[in-house]
Amino acid sequence: MTINPVRETFYDQLAVKVYPDNETMGQAAAEAAAAIIRLAIAERGVANIILATGNSQLTFLHALRELPDILWPAVNVFHMDEYLNLPPGHPAGFSLFLRRHLLDHVPVGAFFPVPGHVADVEAACRGYELLLRAHPADLCCLGIGENGHIAFNEPAVADFDDPVWVKVIKLDEVSRRQQVGEGHFATLDETPTQALTLTVPALRAAKRMLCIVPERRKAAAVRKTLLGPISATCPASILRRTPQAGLFLDRESAAEVFSRSGGDR
Numbered sequence: 001m002t003i004n005p006v007r008e009t010f011y012d013q014l015a016v017k018v019y020p021d022n023e024t025m026g027q028a029a030a031e032a033a034a035a036i037i038r039l040a041i042a043e044r045g046v047a048n049i050i051l052a053t054g055n056s057q058l059t060f061l062h063a064l065r066e067l068p069d070i071l072w073p074a075v076n077v078f079h080m081d082e083y084l085n086l087p088p089g090h091p092a093g094f095s096l097f098l099r100r101h102l103l104d105h106v107p108v109g110a111f112f113p114v115p116g117h118v119a120d121v122e123a124a125c126r127g128y129e130l131l132l133r134a135h136p137a138d139l140c141c142l143g144i145g146e147n148g149h150i151a152f153n154e155p156a157v158a159d160f161d162d163p164v165w166v167k168v169i170k171l172d173e174v175s176r177r178q179q180v181g182e183g184h185f186a187t188l189d190e191t192p193t194q195a196l197t198l199t200v201p202a203l204r205a206a207k208r209m210l211c212i213v214p215e216r217r218k219a220a221a222v223r224k225t226l227l228g229p230i231s232a233t234c235p236a237s238i239l240r241r242t243p244q245a246g247l248f249l250d251r252e253s254a255a256e257v258f259s260r261s262g263g264d265r
Contacts, residue, residue, distance in 0.1 A: 003028040006251070007258065011226045012240035016247045018254045022214040026059025029212045029248045033060075033141060034067045036208050040138040041074045046109070050078045050132075050140040050198070050206060051102070052151070053094040055182045057143060058101060060212045065105040072106040076135055080142065080151040080203065082116035083192040084168060092184035114166075114196050121168055125196060129165040132202060140206035144213045147174040148221045148234035152197035158235035165202035171195055181217075200238060209245035211236070216252040223256040 003024060005017035019025035033049075040047035051057070064070075082094050089096070095113035103111055112131055118124040142150055149155065154172040176191040185191040203209065213222055225236040225247075239245045 003031060013243040014240045014245055014247055016226065016249065018249045018251065020251060022059050022250050025214055025248050025250045027063045029060045029210055030063035030067055033064055033139060033210055034070055036139045037070055037075060041071050046074050046076065047138050048076045048135040050080055050137050051098060052080055052142045053097040054143055056214055056218065057212060059214065060141065061101045065102050073109050075108050076110045076112065077103065077108050078112050078132060079114055081195050081197040082114035084116055084194040084196060086116055086192055088117060116196060125164065125166040125168065132165055137206035138208065140203050140209045142203060142209065142211050144211060144218060144221050144225060144236040145175055146178045146217060146221055147172055148224055148236045149175060150200065150236050151203060152195045153200050153235045155233050155235060158200060158232040160200050160232060160238050162199035162201050165199055166196060167199060168194055169197055200235065204242055207244060209242060211239060211245060211247045213247065213253050214250040216255065218253045219256040222249060222253050226257050
């Protein structure tokens with residue numbers, strides 16, 4: 001099924017599509033992801049995918065798990081970040097989020113969670129990098145944080161040429177407040193201050209990238225991504241130099257871009 005956007009344009013090398021609402025956007029992104037997964041399986045017998053977590057990904061993940069003709073046992077799933085030393089089983093854990101919203105519903109071949117509970121963090125980061133390099137990603141599905149981060153590459157720590165693929169970072173207060181606002185933690189004090197994240201080069205190593213960003217609260221970050229300078233002050237801006245990436249928006253998340261730019265370009 002083809003779902004047509006209400007707007008379709010490019011910002012530098014980044015294809016941007018705007019849909020009427022969150023549900024339609026999620027369905028369209030799921031259809032695009034499924035096509036990439038099916039093609040990888042047809043060509044190589046396996047698909048390696050990296051998935052984001054967070055409330056912005058819910059319509060996408062729920063639509064993806066309902067689509068037919070995906071050979072899920074041939075799909076290996078990675079994800080892109082995890083809190084450091086969050087208590088095991090905590091409902092805000094990102095691996096638990098993926099299980100709840102996707103992995104408990106489809107029989108994937110393997111799931112490789114980012115290791116958030118380890119004695120040797122540096123060794124864990126290098127080990128996960130080796131896993132990623134051994135399973136080159138066919139698809140990376142990501143979002144954009146309210147401060148413009150991708151994965152947990154915060155404006156203070158993002159490095160477009162990072163020499164490593166996985167590292168520990170200090171979480172920006174804006175990101176921590178976003179987690180409280182989304183209902184994952186009751187207070188800021190309860191929200192972790194550190195996380196492991198895939199770096200920008202690790203994300204961009206994927207053959208295809210689908211960036212899925214609904215909701216009005218993301219509109220300012222989308223504006224900075226598309227209309228601001230390409231700079232680590234807004235990590236998502238690097239998507240404009242990533243020709244294999246596509247940005248999926250709804251009317252609410254696109255509101256500040258198109259109201260200011262006056263239309264397609």
